[in-house]
Amino acid sequence: xxxxxxxxxxxxxxxxxxxxxxxxxxxxxxxxxxxxxxxxxxxxxxxxxxxxxxxxxxxxxxxxxxxxxxxxxxxxxxxxxxxxxxxxxxx
Numbered sequence: 001x002x003x004x005x006x007x008x009x010x011x012x013x014x015x016x017x018x019x020x021x022x023x024x025x026x027x028x029x030x031x032x033x034x035x036x037x038x039x040x041x042x043x044x045x046x047x048x049x050x051x052x053x054x055x056x057x058x059x060x061x062x063x064x065x066x067x068x069x070x071x072x073x074x075x076x077x078x079x080x081x082x083x084x085x086x087x088x089x090x091x
Contacts, residue, residue: 004051007058010087011050035091061086 014020032053062070062085069084 001051001055004055007054007087008047008051011054057090058087059090061088 009020009022032050065071067082067084069082072079072081074080
């Protein structure tokens with residue numbers, strides 16, 4: 001699923017200011033632990049578990065319209081859209 005890959009890529013280094021080359025900024029692994037102490041994912045080699053956890057425990061939010069996010073504008077004869085997306089963990 002594309003959304004799972006997107007969340008994983010973002011968690012492991014993808015940023016809006018650069019072209020993403022799938023250069024994961026992970027060495028070793030991650031510990032993902034719930035509030036109650038349950039271990040969800042303990043190493044990046046279990047990528048499917050990590051993807052599933054992010055997909056099931058995060059939500060997408062849009063930023064405030066105050067700075068013009070979501071608006072279509074023209075620049076050098078091209079139409080563009082100013083996007084800002086926030087990813088938050090669900091509690």
